[in-house]
Amino acid sequence: MRYKIAALYKFVSLPDYAELQPWLKAMGDQLGVRGTVLLATEGINGTVAGAPESIDALMDFLRSDPRLADLDAKFSESEDQPFLRFKVRLKREIVTLGVAGTDPTQTVGTYVNPDDWNTVIEDPNTVVIDTRNRYEVGVGSFKGALDPMTDSFRDFPTWVEQNRDQLAGKRVAMFCTGGIRCEKASSYMLSEGFPEVLHLKGGILKYLETQDEDKSLWQGDCFVFDQRVAVGHGLSETNWEQCFACRVPLSPEDRASDQYVEGVSCPHCYKPDADRTRFEERQRQIELAKARDEAHLGRKA
Known part of the structure; x- marks a missing residue:
């Protein structure tokens, strides 16, 4: 059996997130899926894997909540189950930036579809920033992108402050694995006064899934947080x-x-x-x- 993998997230107000945990855990266990889902007041984030019909059923269960009706996911496949168990964790943030008041549901950058991404990052007036950690960047990144050399997403605000001069007056375009970090980073940078901030919708995974390899500006592979370690174009395991x-x-x-x-x-x-x-x-x-x-x-x- 080939396993279906879903990488999902959404920034949305979930004040009752703690009450959702037992229901989601019970449903995941019943369906036999594995992986990790994070819940916080700011939304949901996770990657899960299981039989295709089980993943589809879990997505239907999540989307039955009106707040998650348009929950999107990036899907891929693996010959092996990449996770060992199913966990639903409660967090302060679904992706930890550590800056109070940063809220993508209120202020967020401009989403760029993968089909338009090459045009954006080839513009000489655009600064392209990889918002992932340094070990991820070492596996692969977009041509010409800046590497902040961070060990944690929490380090990103410090890097921005230290590099304001080279970013000033530039259009900023950011990306990450699935879109969640660059989306939150776009909210932070707008709050810091950067006037034009863009980010790749669906992240690297959606780009690799949808763009032709012969026209791609991606170099290398993409690190993923499971036992596949990295994927390439078409989201095939490398x-x-x-x-x-x-x-x-x-x-x-x-x-x-x-x-x-x-x-x-x-x-x-x-x-x-x-x-x-x-x-x-x-x-x-x-x-x-x-x-x-x-x-x-x-x-x-």
Whole structure:
């Protein structure tokens, strides 16, 4: 069976978000889906996977709430279930920027459809900003985009403040994996006085799903937060893996390094003898689970 994966989010006022948790958890468990959904007063955010009919039923359940009737999702497929369990978590923010008053339901930038994105980012008067974290950018990004080199989305406001001079007077266009971070970042930048702020609707995933590869301005692959690690055009799974020790995405070249030991270390975190015993034992348990045809935490099935 091929699993259907849905990446979904919506900024919308959900003052009763805590009351929604048990209902959503029960429905997900009943349908046998896995993944994580975040709920907060500002909306919903999550990625879930399961049988195609189960994902469709879960989307129907969510859209039955009038506030989520137009809930959109980016769909892809995987031969393996990329998640281990189903979780519904309550949060202060569905994506953490940490700036009080930033509310995309009140103030938000201009949405740019994937079909129009190339024209926008090729404009020399436009500054293109990748709002993702540095390890994600290392897997792939749009041609010419600025990398703020952030370790967390919470670092983005500091980067903006430190780079006001190069951004001043420019049209700003931003993007992220599924659209949620750049949408919230657009609200923040408008509140900070930047007059023209745009963001990619549906994010990189919608662009890779809908745009022809031969006309694409995307370079590399797109990191995703599940056991697929990264996807390419058409949202097909690519050959990246993730280091268990430091969680950095690893290319085939990284895995060819003498410093790469599966489940133990990689070129980004290699230290002679550091944590080797613990990680080697964990890798042994992974191999034993694999021999029993059982899933194990943190590894591709």
